[in-house]
Amino acid sequence: MLTFNPFHRCTQYRISLWQCPQFLFTIMGIFIIFSSIALYSLGQRYISDPRLAALLVIMVSMVLLIISFIISNSFENLAQANRMKSEFINIVSHQLRAPLTNLRWATQFLLSEDFQKSARKEKEEYFDIISENSNRMEGLIDDLLVISRLEEGKLNTKKNLFSLESLVKEVLKEYEIFLEANNIKVEFSLSRRLPKVFASYPLVKIVLENLISNAINYSQGAKKIIIELKRKRNNLIFSIQDQGIGIPPEDQKLIFTRFFRAKNAVQTEVHGTGLGLFIVKLILDRMAGKIWFKSKLGKGTTFYFSLPIIKT
Amino acid sequence: MIGGYFKNMKKILLIEDEAALQKTLGKALMNLGYDVKSALDGELGLRLAKEEKPNLVLLDLILPKMHGLDVLKNMRDQDETKEIPVVILTNLENMAEVERAIELGATTYLVKSNYNLEEVVNKIKKVLGDE
Numbered sequence: 170m171l172t173f174n175p176f177h178r179c180t181q182y183r184i185s186l187w188q189c190p191q192f193l194f195t196i197m198g199i200f201i202i203f204s205s206i207a208l209y210s211l212g213q214r215y216i217s218d219p220r221l222a223a224l225l226v227i228m229v230s231m232v233l234l235i236i237s238f239i240i241s242n243s244f245e246n247l248a249q250a251n252r253m254k255s256e257f258i259n260i261v262s263h264q265l266r267a268p269l270t271n272l273r274w275a276t277q278f279l280l281s282e283d284f285q286k287s288a289r290k291e292k293e294e295y296f297d298i299i300s301e302n303s304n305r306m307e308g309l310i311d312d313l314l315v316i317s318r319l320e321e322g323k324l325n326t327k328k329n330l331f332s333l334e335s336l337v338k339e340v341l342k343e344y345e346i347f348l349e350a351n352n353i354k355v356e357f358s359l360s361r362r363l364p365k366v367f368a369s370y371p372l373v374k375i376v377l378e379n380l381i382s383n384a385i386n387y388s389q390g391a392k393k394i395i396i397e398l399k400r401k402r403n404n405l406i407f408s409i410q411d412q413g414i415g416i417p418p419e420d421q422k423l424i425f426t427r428f429f430r431a432k433n434a435v436q437t438e439v440h441g442t443g444l445g446l447f448i449v450k451l452i453l454d455r456m457a458g459k460i461w462f463k464s465k466l467g468k469g470t471t472f473y474f475s476l477p478i479i480k481t
Numbered sequence: 482m483i484g485g486y487f488k489n490m491k492k493i494l495l496i497e498d499e500a501a502l503q504k505t506l507g508k509a510l511m512n513l514g515y516d517v518k519s520a521l522d523g524e525l526g527l528r529l530a531k532e533e534k535p536n537l538v539l540l541d542l543i544l545p546k547m548h549g550l551d552v553l554k555n556m557r558d559q560d561e562t563k564e565i566p567v568v569i570l571t572n573l574e575n576m577a578e579v580e581r582a583i584e585l586g587a588t589t590y591l592v593k594s595n596y597n598l599e600e601v602v603n604k605i606k607k608v609l610g611d612e
Contacts, residue, residue, distance in 0.1 A: 269594065270594045271502065283512040
């Protein structure tokens with residue numbers, strides 16, 4: 170069954186109705202019809218002076234001109250959204266090319282004659298390359314699917330009541346190996362009797378996974394990560410503090426943009442997708458929560474997010 | 482015969498942060514008899530270029546510590562490295578930067594994702610004049 174929705178392009182790109190060309194054209198059309206009928210009726214009855222009639226026609230034309238101008242501007246928004254989509258696709262294919270090249274050349278190397286003469290130990294390195302880069306590509310594709318579904322509103326955001334504290338503990342358990350491998354201690358402090366949050370469990374889990382893995386990846390040496398949960402009026406506030414490299418002030422406003430990696434992060438050679446914080450912000454925006462951070466270069470960063478609590 | 486052996490001991494400096502590429506491209510070139518030096522970041526790459534004075538530098542653009550274009554600019558500004566041929570390795574993500582690199586004096590560029598390992602190696606041999 171076809172549904173007739175002339176504004177679907179705008180909803181797809183999440184452009185507001187007043188910026189949507191199709192909607193504005195409809196308004197313009199309605200305006201033309203009404204003003205024509207009104208002018209004709211009024212003209213017939215009240216207006217004998219042709220100059221007055223001319224003035225009214227000019228006024229109507231000016232209004233139409235203004236509406237047309239607004240419409241052309243709105244096309245620009247649609248074009249921009251389209252451009253951003255292609256740009257995104259470009260960046261994505263680039264991100265996938267690097268691990269793919271690694272994979273291809275490693276397999277070609279494995280198949281080459283020279284290689285047959287190599288030692289067993291050496292051979293394993295190449296299988297590792299294949300495995301690592303396949304995982305890298307898989308991680309990127311997963312992130313992209315999450316973003317795509319979030320942006321189109323298709324991700325299952327069914328909410329339920331759950332304890333944020335238990336979810337945090339669950340995610341920490343997932344990362345236990347990495348914490349141990351990097352010699353990082355986690356301090357987890359909670360206020361007493363925290364209420365449950367009403368939110369999407371899988372989405373909050375993604376937020377926690379991203380924030381915790383960032384804290385681990387950007388911590389240098391044997392350090393601490395401090396996690397706190399506390400209630401502030403109608404919100405539950407989660408904070409995670411690391412003692413890592415910090416975020417340079419000039420990069421702070423870009424930290425939630427796609428594929429962004431701050432200059433000092435690139436220099437520590439962390440191979441992530443660069444999409445983590447972008448996803449986190451998308452999710453929290455979707456859940457009417459907030460995300461913010463404080464950071465000092467060389468000292469560390471604290472990320473905070475808040476989720477609304479249902480008043481019982 | 483001795484001449485033949487030394488002909489292949491040309492030095493190649495591979496400045497590339499993907500360790501996998503050092504192990505595949507680097508090793509493939511080594512197997513052909515080239516003396517391959519590796520650098521995983523721009524700073525080290527520049528230093529090795531000055532110290533080793535290789536016959537060819539293979540330069541990635543996105544590098545830790547110093548961007549590929551800065552490495553190139555530094556190389557072209559200094560007498561000891563001014564004449565060394567540089568081939569940019571790229572994955573097509575930054576063609577504007579590649580053009581800038583050619584302006585700055587890079588010899589040519591190679592799009593990694595377009596070629597097989599063997600093809601890339603052959604192109605490098607060609608640049609070195611070792612058909």
